[in-house]
Amino acid sequence: MPLGLLKYAWKSPESMPRFFPDETPLKKHYDAVIIGGGGHGMACAYYLAKEHGLTNVAVLEKGYIGGGNTGRNTTIVRSNYLTSEGVAFYDESLKLFEDLSDEFDLNIFYSTRGHYTLAHSDSALHTMRWRAEVNKFHGIDSEVVDAAHVKKHVPYMDTNCGGHLPVMGALYHAPGSVARHDAVAWGYARGAQSYGVEIHQKTAVTDIRTVGDRVTGVQTDRGFIETPRVISMVAGSTPTVAAMVGLKTPIEIFPLQACVTEPVKPFMDTIVVSGSLHVYVSQSSRGELVMGASVDPAQLHSTRSTLDFVEGLTDQMVDLFPFTSRLKIMRQWAGMSDLTPDFAPIMGKTPIKGFYLDGGWGTWGFKATPVSGKTMAHTVATDETHHLIQPFSLDRFERFNLVGEKGAASVGH
């Protein structure tokens, strides 16, 4: 039994160190205010403090830590993107992820499983190869494999898909991983606080004050805070927060739903995604199959669940994994995805000085948690846009210079 466990076990509950301090009053002034206490917000706070010495920072969260999309996604981490800028960004994220447990001294269950994105048509196969070639060029472990390979490594898959849209091949990404999503947020939160960052849960931002084109403070339901820097890291609430400083964005909100089965003994070690069938699935370390599909068909700012979603998802699951028809769906939920027209995020500075945006994550936000924290912290602290996020600026749409991630029309997770 590992030593860490013994040390932990001998502590009495009361003497265990707190992850998060008790509620404290808001200060009147912070050097920076981060809106949104999810993974991104916590990571940004952590790197601001750790790497840039900016510690007079408050993270304001209207609910609880990690309660938004951080705690609602299907926890997949990968870097096999289509564009060079996407690959560079997510590869950095993946590398950071690999060391997080060590850095936090908190096991985030970062588990490398291998990630198959199935192709059910020639055109999907072309897209997979495109991704694989770009990935390989950048030194990312990613390759196109044929249906026989898929069958060999995922023998329980019906690669014939019940006779409709059979699997023709797949993009295989060996470093594809899953992690315990909540723990990522908790680790960053604990780390940030150890440097003096304040985290205020149940604190809603109701307005952002500007003078001219400059941010001066934040109105909350617990009072006004002066600050020269506001960083919005609120995913599904981005349009609402951006509107507080008078900014329109290309971000539209669509629910993204997911569900889990009752736990069964682990049998599925890989992550399987099928864009054509709108299915992605992995098995958690609790034994549940964690499954998702594509976003809902219409804009909606709500996390309600629908029956249509589970019906559609399970229908496709049974084609791909016939035996799963004998499992039971235990719970379903939804998050609010913030989609952009080119499937790439919006990050960095905005026309409002001191207002920084980190949003437009679509269905990819979790896997970007460490790198977005790091690059946004750099951008905020130095007021120089980090080179990894230069392609993701808000004004690229004004310049009609979109990121090419949409080239691969099939959505992956």
Added chain:
Amino acid sequence: MKFVECAPIGRRALSEFVYAGPVRKEPRNETVSDADLSEFLYYHWNQPAVQTELWQHRPTGIWFYFERDTATDRIERVYPATKGAAQ
């Protein structure tokens, strides 16, 4: 799932409809400024609100305006989209 009362075709399941997004005014002059074009194409408020959207009833091909609350998903009003009414 919802059912929608659509005057000419009666009560219909929402799954029979295709969402085609909110109605937006397209600048159609011969020269359009960068700002106007990017506003039309990309930059919108997109906050929770009751918005007028176009939905097509797939089996009949009929277009409808839905006044739908994007905070609650409640459809406040439905009426057939008649020519030219969008702009």
Added chain:
Amino acid sequence: MNRRLPPQPHEWIDRTRPVSFTLEGQTFKGFDGDVISSALWANGQSVLGRSFKYHRPRGLLSMADHDINAMYDTPERPNVRGDVTPIEAGMSLAPVNTFGTLAKDKGAWLQTVSRFLPVGFYYQTFHKPKALFPFWEKIIRRMAGLGQVNTDWPAERSVKRYHHTDVAIIGAGVAGLSAAKEAMNAGLDVLLVDENPHIGGSLDTHYPFDEHADGLRESVQALEASPNLTVMTRSYAVGYYGDHWLGVKTPSGLVKVSAKSVVVATGVFEQPGVFRNNDLPGVMNASGAERLVARYGVAPCRVGVVLSANPEGVQAALNMIRAGVTVKALLHTGRLSADVRASLTEVGVHVYEGVESPEALGKQTLQGVQFEAGSQTHQLECDGLMMSFGWAPAGALLYQAGARFSYSESLAQLLPVTLPEGVFACGRINGVFDLQDKAQDGARAGRQAALFAKGQPLDPGIDEAGFRAKQAHSHPYPIWSHPKGKNFVDMDEDIQLKDLKAAIAQGFDNVELLKRYSTLGMGPSQGKHSNMNGIRILARLTQKTIVQAGSTTARPMFHPVPVADLAGQRFRPRRQTPMHDWHATHQAQWMETGPWYRPEYYATESDATASIDAEIDAVRRKVGLIDVSTLGKLTIFGPDAAEFMDRAYTMRMANMKVGTTRYGLMVDDSGVVIDDGVVVRFDEETFYVTTTSTGSDQAYQLLTRKVIEWGLDVIVLNRTGQLAAMNLAGPFSQALLQEVVTQPDFDLSLTGFPYLAARETEVCGCAVTLVRVGFVGELGYEIHCQQADALTIWQGLFAKGERYGLRPFGVEAQRQLRLEKGHIIVGQDTDGLTHPFEASLKWAVHFKKPYFIGRSALQRHKARTQRQLVGFELPLHQPLPEVSNLVIAGGQIRGRVTSVGRSRTLNKIVGLAMVDVDWLQNATLLPIRLSHGPSVEAKRVSLPFYDAQGERQNQPLSLDEPQEANQ
């Protein structure tokens, strides 16, 4: 030990029909109507399962679909719940998550080291050193999960149904039944859903000997006979999905229910007390014991003790005695009235009041109970301890509907305070406990639901809280800490009081964080027996009220639902062209294109390549025929048709001459290429257009939408399914077509019917539209006709075509042929961001028009085109690059291959690549990196590869002049 009781008045079992089954290979006998747990318990089996984390022995708890510790695998399915699954003859059961047997589980040593496995222990360890985590993870994964999956199980899919009703009532207990009766009296259709095989709820379990109940029981029978009542038993509402829309899981599959109003009478879940060893087999909820007795005629124990905090505990004790179960004592946490005390002592039940700090005794199973009363510690021997501490609302549906709950301090229960429109709650979920009150509260809800369903105003005089209990039926804090622990809050997840304390101490002190860190309520029972106690503990430890501590959201599913039921029947409509059977009998190898099945090629030669080459050869040298019925086909007509076409397409269309065709390119508002096809002008006000096969729905949607937005007087008619089409191409096409044109004097000559002409005529006696097009680069004709005529024409062509060497060709040959001609395929040579200037389609964009879709965006793209589609070639013997291989030069990605193939016609490899413009300027060679690593240097060439002058369009062959086609 046999625990079967004498027959009970309302029991569900049929004692004349014994059923045997096996558990761990050992045979057990029960009766028809028994569930697994009742049959096992009747046979004296007390250890029904092992717990998830510590592998502790567990018995039964609720007998109400949340006894997660009694779950079994059968050869057919995993995680079968013992407390609700009927036994079947020959059933073979194995307990889930057991290392060894129920009696001897090798995992049970874990409880001796439970100190080292505190809450969240896995976050604290295993990650150092990093390299070892995969090793630990394997062990963790071996410990994880419950049932075992057999990946060879074939698919199961059940049938789904819709059900429309006026009033849907969930829960057929006293309140639900009364609501149903009232709504039916109002003349409405009522759906009544209950998870039990018999309706009546607690009537038969908690009131088996109550004479008031008899009257209600009779009215139940009367109800069941009514024609405007639909009863779904063994069924539960899986979730409330807005707009009075519910999923109901029935034994025969999922029913999707749409109601005008909904009454939620789902009752309450009994909550266990939290004290040392509260999980020992023999400790159970009193309501669980009552279910066991009343439904299955099984005694919960030989000698029992009731541990109670409410009137239901007293009633349970009396019920047990009446049923023939020995109850030696009732341990009450409060005080009882003299009458009640007397009623108990009269039947031999010793009463202890002011009971505190209970503790169950025993090792493998319960052997006694220890407790404090009157400042003394007492011990009683018993093998059954029935807990009656209180209730939590089965409120999932109400939460999902948007109801708000508030905690009533006086009832020590969460109660609904605001309900959404058309949703009503009654019975115990509404805090109503007395039998008569429940009936009246149900009638109230039924009356209001009926009014709502009829669209009438609700009765404002009715008080939703009018029938609520005046005193608490729940203990405000049935939780006792113990230095040695083992006081379980969550039996699914083996979470003890100390775990929650530790989690809260570490700052996970709001209910959502607590849940996520400790996994409280995350197990298969989804917190049904644990969330309420968890919230009580959180509130107590953080010195908050229950409301401040908050409640977690109750997401669907109410109980887990089989994937087979949610998936339903497989529905994958396939579309077939009129020539489908012909293709099939001619060795077509199919490919799927959206819903269509199309011949990829005809397997006429030794292999695919040879077959495809033969097809290509036929088109280039003789004549070929391809079925293109899958193309989208639209007619656009009306006074404003020309204006409409001008706006919808990038090219000018208004100036098209009648009887001609033109390439039609569509882009979206941002200028991205979305579709292409052929545009035909029939007359001043009528156009006919084709779209790509997969883009037809999207194009139709876009065009019909634009009709409305632009307010033009034009109609767009989708004729994709009505019309079929085929393309006859090759030097002999004209000669062959001439033979089958049945319109006298139709001029098919090159001048009479020139390239890009379109005419309506007659072929094989059928009306057709002929269009002279050149997609594959040869003289050719698209023939559009009615579906019903298509096969006649197709076969007519083949009847005459043999001497011309006519061959059918498939999609693969067509792809190759068009590549040689340098024609793009939208979606292959373009991606989600490609605009026409990149796709070398500059000629297809006519800015002179004042407006067309995407015009403004394209003006900008034109000025800053960054990529361009170019042609390349390689010697035939070189390795063949694949689509999506990259062009890499100077250490940078400069482009990618979008189409490529070995051209037998041209004796070289030809391909298209999308390449960066700024790099391209000085480049004559494209270095293409092959999939396996090495690069080839392809020569950049101008397009098209084949017949640059377009001469082939005017080089027909005829059999009278026996010569081979030019190469």
